[in-house]
Amino acid sequence: xxxxxxxxxxxxxxxxxxxxxxxxxxxxxxxxxxxxxxxxxxxxxxxxxxxxxxxxxxxxxxxxxxxxxxxxxxxxxxxxxxxxxxxxxxxxxxxxxxxxxxxxxxxxxxxxxxxxxxxxxxxxxxxxxxxxxxxxxxxxxxxxxxxxxxxxxxxxxxxxxxxxxxxxxxxxxxxxxxxxxxxxxxxxxxxxxxxxxxxxxxxxxxxxxxxxxxxxxxxxxxxxxxxxxxxxxxxxxxxxxxxxxxxxxxxxxxxxxxxxxxxxxxxxxxxxxxxxxxxxxxxxxxxxxxxxxxxxxxxxxxxxxxxxxxxxxxxx
Numbered sequence: 001x002x003x004x005x006x007x008x009x010x011x012x013x014x015x016x017x018x019x020x021x022x023x024x025x026x027x028x029x030x031x032x033x034x035x036x037x038x039x040x041x042x043x044x045x046x047x048x049x050x051x052x053x054x055x056x057x058x059x060x061x062x063x064x065x066x067x068x069x070x071x072x073x074x075x076x077x078x079x080x081x082x083x084x085x086x087x088x089x090x091x092x093x094x095x096x097x098x099x100x101x102x103x104x105x106x107x108x109x110x111x112x113x114x115x116x117x118x119x120x121x122x123x124x125x126x127x128x129x130x131x132x133x134x135x136x137x138x139x140x141x142x143x144x145x146x147x148x149x150x151x152x153x154x155x156x157x158x159x160x161x162x163x164x165x166x167x168x169x170x171x172x173x174x175x176x177x178x179x180x181x182x183x184x185x186x187x188x189x190x191x192x193x194x195x196x197x198x199x200x201x202x203x204x205x206x207x208x209x210x211x212x213x214x215x216x217x218x219x220x221x222x223x224x225x226x227x228x229x230x231x232x233x234x235x236x237x238x239x240x241x242x243x244x245x246x247x248x249x250x251x252x253x254x255x256x257x258x259x260x261x262x263x264x265x266x267x268x269x270x271x272x273x274x275x276x277x278x279x280x281x282x283x284x285x286x287x288x289x290x291x292x293x294x295x296x297x298x299x300x301x302x303x304x305x306x307x308x309x310x311x312x313x314x315x316x
Contacts, residue, residue: 021059023095026088028055029067032075033085034158034292044111059084089292096295105136108296112136115144115151115163118240119182119282120308123259128307135303136296147238149216155287161297164304167283168218175290177301179308181281182257184219186273187264189250193271200275206230209252211243219255219279226277244270255279284308 031041032052042049060067067081077085099107112132116125129141144154148165155163156171164179186205188196196204206227212220215236223234237243240256247254248269255278264270286301 021062022055023092025055025059026092028052029059029081029085029088030092030292032056032068033077033081036075036158038070038075093295100295105296106138108136109138110294110296111140111142112297112300113142113144113159113161114300115146115154115160115165117148117151117165117284118145119166119257119260119284120164121145122241124307128304131303131307132300135299139296147214147216155289158289158292161293162286162288162300162304164284164286167285169285169287171287173287173289175288175293175298175301177286177305179284179286179305181283182259183281184255184278185258185261186253186255186275186278187244187247187261187270188253188273189248190268190271191250192253193273196273198274200273202227202277203230205253205273205275206232210234211246211252211254212236213240213243213255214238219282222279223255257282 027045028041031044032038035041035044038049038052042052045052056067063084065080065084066078067084068078069076096108099105120128125143132139132141144151144160146154148163148167149170151160151163151165152170154160155173186200188208192208196208210223210227210232212223212234213236214220220234220236223232227234235246235252237246240260243254244256244260244264246252247256248264253273261270261272265272286304288297288301290298
């Protein structure tokens with residue numbers, strides 16, 4: 001076979017492939033596989049379920065293969081479909097890289113399903129969203145604020161692209177960037193701090209109402225164990241901010257991340273109690289499924305690391 005013939009054959013194959021598939025079809029396949037249904041994929045891609053079915057049906061017809069079985073209420077990839085899916089991810093990733101090389105992140109038109117804990121929401125989330133908007137002006141950030149364990153479940157179910165969450169982590173992921181550790185402070189209103197020793201003991205702390213985080217959190221468990229023999233009155237809350245506000249109102253003392261109390265210390269509405277024990281620091285990470293994530297999701301994780309650094313450590 002001559003070089004000319006080989007070149008013609010290569011061109012013909014390339015032309016056939018370009019006519020047989022589009023990025024939208026590949027994206028439809030990826031999201032149906034990741035979300036487990038045509039309906040959810042249609043919602044994610046802001047289109048209709050029949051449109052998703054049409055895109056995947058066109059792929060199957062063009063290549064003469066069955067990519068997935070549609071059972072009642074579920075979707076299962078065939079062996080050939082699973083192999084096809086892996087390559088589809090590579091093709092979409094390479095398309096993203098072309099935009100990055102060209103410096104045209106403004107052409108990325110998508111959404112970032114972001115999950116964060118209250119700690120992130122209250123501290124540097126705004127900085128992160130602004131940085132994302134500067135880099136990817138046409139990527140909409142869809143925000144979920146929840147407990148880390150709930151974000152874990154949503155990440156495992158492919159309902160989130162990126163989770164900025166605290167350890168311990170229940171879901172194994174292939175992409176993770178450490179975002180630093182966040183120390184706890186014991187804080188109280190000035191009138192309560194005034195009646196306590198400068199360096200309160202465990203007994204001194206247990207003698208006050210303790211405004212703790214939710215019962216299932218690691219901090220609550222540590223506080224309960226630490227003061228078990230002192231019969232403390234622990235009042236849990238599913239909101240760190242609510243605990244802070246109750247502490248400001250003199251309703252008790254609160255163990256809260258140092259990054260959240262700066263403004264309250266500056267206006268003297270709260271005082272740091274220099275206790276000899278605090279709950280263990282929170283360990284924060286940006287977590288995502290590296291093998292599935294689009295390029296802008298990986299960049300978002302890197303941006304979160306840049307935004308987290310200024311508040312990862314606080315001085316009293």
